[in-house]
Amino acid sequence: MDLASFIRTIPDHPKPGIQFRDITTLLGDARAFAYAVEQLAARFHNSGVAKVAGIEARGFILGGAVARELGAGFVPVRKRGKLPWRTLSQEYSLEYGVDAVEVHGDAIAPGESVLLIDDLIATGGTALAALALIEKLGAHVVGAGFVIDLPELGGMKRLCERGVNAQALCVFAGR
Amino acid sequence: MDLASFIRTIPDHPKPGIQFRDITTLLGDARAFAYAVEQLAARFHNSGVAKVAGIEARGFILGGAVARELGAGFVPVRKRGKLPWRTLSQEYSLEYGVDAVEVHGDAIAPGESVLLIDDLIATGGTALAALALIEKLGAHVVGAGFVIDLPELGGMKRLCERGVNAQALCVFAGR
Numbered sequence: 001m002d003l004a005s006f007i008r009t010i011p012d013h014p015k016p017g018i019q020f021r022d023i024t025t026l027l028g029d030a031r032a033f034a035y036a037v038e039q040l041a042a043r044f045h046n047s048g049v050a051k052v053a054g055i056e057a058r059g060f061i062l063g064g065a066v067a068r069e070l071g072a073g074f075v076p077v078r079k080r081g082k083l084p085w086r087t088l089s090q091e092y093s094l095e096y097g098v099d100a101v102e103v104h105g106d107a108i109a110p111g112e113s114v115l116l117i118d119d120l121i122a123t124g125g126t127a128l129a130a131l132a133l134i135e136k137l138g139a140h141v142v143g144a145g146f147v148i149d150l151p152e153l154g155g156m157k158r159l160c161e162r163g164v165n166a167q168a169l170c171v172f173a174g175r
Numbered sequence: 176m177d178l179a180s181f182i183r184t185i186p187d188h189p190k191p192g193i194q195f196r197d198i199t200t201l202l203g204d205a206r207a208f209a210y211a212v213e214q215l216a217a218r219f220h221n222s223g224v225a226k227v228a229g230i231e232a233r234g235f236i237l238g239g240a241v242a243r244e245l246g247a248g249f250v251p252v253r254k255r256g257k258l259p260w261r262t263l264s265q266e267y268s269l270e271y272g273v274d275a276v277e278v279h280g281d282a283i284a285p286g287e288s289v290l291l292i293d294d295l296i297a298t299g300g301t302a303l304a305a306l307a308l309i310e311k312l313g314a315h316v317v318g319a320g321f322v323i324d325l326p327e328l329g330g331m332k333r334l335c336e337r338g339v340n341a342q343a344l345c346v347f348a349g350r
Contacts, residue, residue, distance in 0.1 A: 060235035068240040
């Protein structure tokens, strides 16, 4: 299935020169959504994945479905200040300034195998911050899956350099 | 399975007197998460559900998995300004002021059957706003599912008065 054909490109959003890749059109198509979930899970059925970590907010949609597909638990990786209990926090750089992602301190047990899921990888800042959080908890990232890779922004390369078994279902040139 | 036993109560969060019901401990347990998804989907396997609408952000986690379970597409109901394309917007009242939820104008086709999913129903403001959006698109809400109902806040009653086939998996007294 040509998943890329289900993704809507919105020119000059959120600012001039950016081609925004809108996955809501993919999510809304029952067959394309099912196929994306199956493909993100496919390589990990026998990897002993205990937890799927999904990155807020679009990573929740795919990550929840992938967790169900693999019979794993789900762990939300949230933006700063959104989780109600004790958290670990990891900052990452944005184009201007810094932001942070957080997980609950008891979300993942030491030694557990974790699959990281998000909708898109660009510079990889959020994914690398999530990776750092999971490793701080003593767990092991067995893989990372994305629907979209924007390779010119280098995030997939950075994840691979960190030894992460990372995969994207569609690749779009440009940013 | 006693799903309520997997939910963590955080006293006085986010403010004194509120017992916050934290579902991350349920989501993180593979069996409890699978059971919750199965229970939310169970009554709708033969209802011709074309789309599952999940409310940002925790409703994305459950809604994505329920959509996969039912072989339906997924529609994100997002907070104002988060969707990239043309939207319909519906305001709802908060304790102080108003907020709004939005869906893409092409997210649901007229006549489609939609299942609404969120983690919790309290006053029902968000769920009723989502219902209004789905109906504005000419679609039909065949049901609504929540993990938690706080019945003293009246949301479930309001949904039922609107004729919605609504269900919650756990009920907690108090707010």
